[in-house]
Amino acid sequence: MISRQSLIVARWEFLRFFKWKQQLISYLVMIAVMGGVFAWVYLTDESRSVYRVAVPAELRIQNTDQFEFQRPSIELSQQLQQLREQQTWHAVLAPDGEDWVLHTQSSSKWLSQLEQELQRFFRQQKAIAFGLDAQQLAELEHPVTLQRQFLAEDFKGEDTPEKMIAFAVLILLLIGLSTAFGQILMSITGEKQQRVTEQLYAILTPQQWMDGKVLGHSFSALKAMLTTSLIMLVFYLVVSLFAREGLDLSWLNGWVILWLIPFALAGLLLCACFMGAIAASIDDPNTSGKGAVMMVTWLPLLFTWLVIDSPTGWAMTLLSWLPLTSFVAMPVKMSMVEVPWWQLSLSLALLLATLYWMRRLGGRIFLRGMQMYGKEPSWGEIIRWSLSRKVD
Amino acid sequence: MQLHIEAVTKQYATVTAVHQVSFQIDSGEIFALLGPNGAGKSSIIRMLVGMTKPDSGQIRIHWQDKTFNEVPRRLLGYLPEDRGLYGDKSIEKNLLFLAQLHGMSKADALREMDHWLGVFELSDRRHEDLKQLSKGNQQKVQLIAAVLHKPALVILDEPFSGLDPINQEKVVEFLKQLKQSGMTVLLSAHQMAMVEKLADRMVLMAKGEVVLAGSLADIRQQAKPEQQILLRSETPLPVDWLQALPEVTSLEQQAAGQALIRLKAEAQVAPVLRQLLERIEPEQIAMQTPDLHQLYLQAMAKHQSRAKLEVVA
Numbered sequence A: 001m002i003s004r005q006s007l008i009v010a011r012w013e014f015l016r017f018f019k020w021k022q023q024l025i026s027y028l029v030m031i032a033v034m035g036g037v038f039a040w041v042y043l044t045d046e047s048r049s050v051y052r053v054a055v056p057a058e059l060r061i062q063n064t065d066q067f068e069f070q071r072p073s074i075e076l077s078q079q080l081q082q083l084r085e086q087q088t089w090h091a092v093l094a095p096d097g098e099d100w101v102l103h104t105q106s107s108s109k110w111l112s113q114l115e116q117e118l119q120r121f122f123r124q125q126k127a128i129a130f131g132l133d134a135q136q137l138a139e140l141e142h143p144v145t146l147q148r149q150f151l152a153e154d155f156k157g158e159d160t161p162e163k164m165i166a167f168a169v170l171i172l173l174l175i176g177l178s179t180a181f182g183q184i185l186m187s188i189t190g191e192k193q194q195r196v197t198e199q200l201y202a203i204l205t206p207q208q209w210m211d212g213k214v215l216g217h218s219f220s221a222l223k224a225m226l227t228t229s230l231i232m233l234v235f236y237l238v239v240s241l242f243a244r245e246g247l248d249l250s251w252l253n254g255w256v257i258l259w260l261i262p263f264a265l266a267g268l269l270l271c272a273c274f275m276g277a278i279a280a281s282i283d284d285p286n287t288s289g290k291g292a293v294m295m296v297t298w299l300p301l302l303f304t305w306l307v308i309d310s311p312t313g314w315a316m317t318l319l320s321w322l323p324l325t326s327f328v329a330m331p332v333k334m335s336m337v338e339v340p341w342w343q344l345s346l347s348l349a350l351l352l353a354t355l356y357w358m359r360r361l362g363g364r365i366f367l368r369g370m371q372m373y374g375k376e377p378s379w380g381e382i383i384r385w386s387l388s389r390k391v392d
Numbered sequence B: 001m002q003l004h005i006e007a008v009t010k011q012y013a014t015v016t017a018v019h020q021v022s023f024q025i026d027s028g029e030i031f032a033l034l035g036p037n038g039a040g041k042s043s044i045i046r047m048l049v050g051m052t053k054p055d056s057g058q059i060r061i062h063w064q065d066k067t068f069n070e071v072p073r074r075l076l077g078y079l080p081e082d083r084g085l086y087g088d089k090s091i092e093k094n095l096l097f098l099a100q101l102h103g104m105s106k107a108d109a110l111r112e113m114d115h116w117l118g119v120f121e122l123s124d125r126r127h128e129d130l131k132q133l134s135k136g137n138q139q140k141v142q143l144i145a146a147v148l149h150k151p152a153l154v155i156l157d158e159p160f161s162g163l164d165p166i167n168q169e170k171v172v173e174f175l176k177q178l179k180q181s182g183m184t185v186l187l188s189a190h191q192m193a194m195v196e197k198l199a200d201r202m203v204l205m206a207k208g209e210v211v212l213a214g215s216l217a218d219i220r221q222q223a224k225p226e227q228q229i230l231l232r233s234e235t236p237l238p239v240d241w242l243q244a245l246p247e248v249t250s251l252e253q254q255a256a257g258q259a260l261i262r263l264k265a266e267a268q269v270a271p272v273l274r275q276l277l278e279r280i281e282p283e284q285i286a287m288q289t290p291d292l293h294q295l296y297l298q299a300m301a302k303h304q305s306r307a308k309l310e311v312v313a
Helices: A004-016 A020-043 A076-084 A110-129 A134-141 A161-193 A197-201 A206-242 A254-280 A290-306 A314-321 A326-336 A341-371 A379-387 B041-049 B091-101 B106-119 B135-147 B165-180 B192-198 B216-223 B239-244 B269-279 B292-312
Strands: A051-054 A067-070 A091-096 A099-103 B002-011 B016-025 B030-034 B056-063 B066-068 B076-079 B153-157 B184-189 B201-206 B209-214 B227-233 B248-255 B258-263 B282-288
Touching (some): A004 A161, A004 A206, A004 B091, A051 A110, A067 A110, A076 A091, A091 A110, A099 A110, A161 A290, A161 A326, A197 A206, A206 A254, A206 A341, A254 A326, A254 A341, A290 A314, A314 A326, B002 B041, B030 B165, B030 B192, B041 B153, B041 B184, B076 B135, B106 B135, B106 B165, B165 B184, B165 B192, B192 B292, B201 B292, B209 B292, B269 B282
Parallel strands (some): A051 A067, A051 A091, B030 B201, B153 B184
Antiparallel strands (some): A091 A099, B002 B016
């Protein structure tokens, strides 16, 4: 199946893009950026300050943690003068006919919180005017609770921990595919531009070459996915520690993960084969428009994302059976509903068969692309090659 | 290893790159494909390597009682016309990668590498990235890559291009070493002086066809070159009288007292010399033998005029 030469190419390709020092630096930079963002949010959080608000004498509003309401005896114009000179007040509330005006120096984030407090006060005043007591008002403000009850036995629930796995799958596959996309395009077209390809052809068959490329870059993508998973886990650990909770990983469903791995692996290889085939048909990435087609591999992620809230709907069912989308849709679906093992097995078998076909297609396109000597094949030619059985 | 190319024709969309070409390469010889750009040399090489197939005719490779239609990869060392390696990797890493793809162990590859890097005076640069080397040195690394695994047949497409005269001589020595070690070498080139020094046999090609073939002696015989006499005298030469001689086809006056006289291929030289000596007192008179370059140019000129005649007809 996979020759020794393909494994040598795979190792070469993997190590070509494995620059651990640069990667470590990029992770440190990412952590520093995240730290900077958190620090900035903390420093600019206005909710931790106390704001003084001047209100008319007839309004008896209770103070809150954030707002201190005072009823000054001086004229409104004097209050506004103090506000203008940034003395005493952060805001001044004044009547305007039947309405109210809130005066401040400029717009601030805490203003919306102040408006909520004032609205609550005025609602209470109106309720009293209508003759309602505090309990009636509370009931008005809290309407009945509407609960959802799902009768399908295979549905695990809306906000189950498994749904986190589904989201994580989508994010990880996006990271994996993005890694593979960049590397495959750069590696294959770069090799053509460096004019190594003809020399390699004299040593390897096109299929061995394509297998090596696909494997090498899929390993790179897997490495990126694993690293991201570890970072996610470390982040979760840190958050748990800060929240003074023990590290609880009981929500990790072993059965889901057991199926997730072959689906994700096969999907990654399938997409890498497709990307390899397209990249092999590109002569010059600067002038070719074919590179963008490689992004088609992201569509299964998007389609699945759009129907993630209907895991038993026809769309998710279709996506979980189609071999070009099942590698995303089936793991997501099975993390949210119970899927019989035979459905999982059949879907995986279809995916593996498609992967085999795509692998052969990649080899064929590489060979034919080589034989065109600098002329880029048309889409018609690529489709014709994909339907032919000829390998050499 | 023996290679038989029999009446091979290869046509691309609008061009016949190779037309009815036949030749044979024997085991252990250095064989040269000569011709200008577009002569069909690289097309033949690509068919031998298996990148393309002949439209008609046959390629047969004999190796240890087996016959193949293209050179098996494991027996081949190849330097393509369109060549390059990984510029962002060191010489050693590039060579090791290709050697391991050829099935060599790391230890064997490193040992062979030591030898060839020494031959090309690149030993102290083996850990430098390829992009840091000059074009000529990169070419040397590619030559090493083609032979590191000791192939039975080495195909080198334009091995002299991009090299200065000193390095061209080094490549000549390198090719002689390959021959000594028993490898069969097929090379394409247009540096006639280099080919003359080392090729056992050759074919001269033009527009996809073989114009001349064989050893240098065979080619001389086939080409039937014009005989040339270099004549120098202290007094000005009687140019009109010389041109009027029935055996003379043309005359190239190089100075007032010096000319290169071309005779008909079948002309008897002795009577012409007698005539000259009766009229002129020469300071120097010498017969000139055309080198491969001149033979090639003459053959090309004949081929082109024949082609024009065919078009007119």
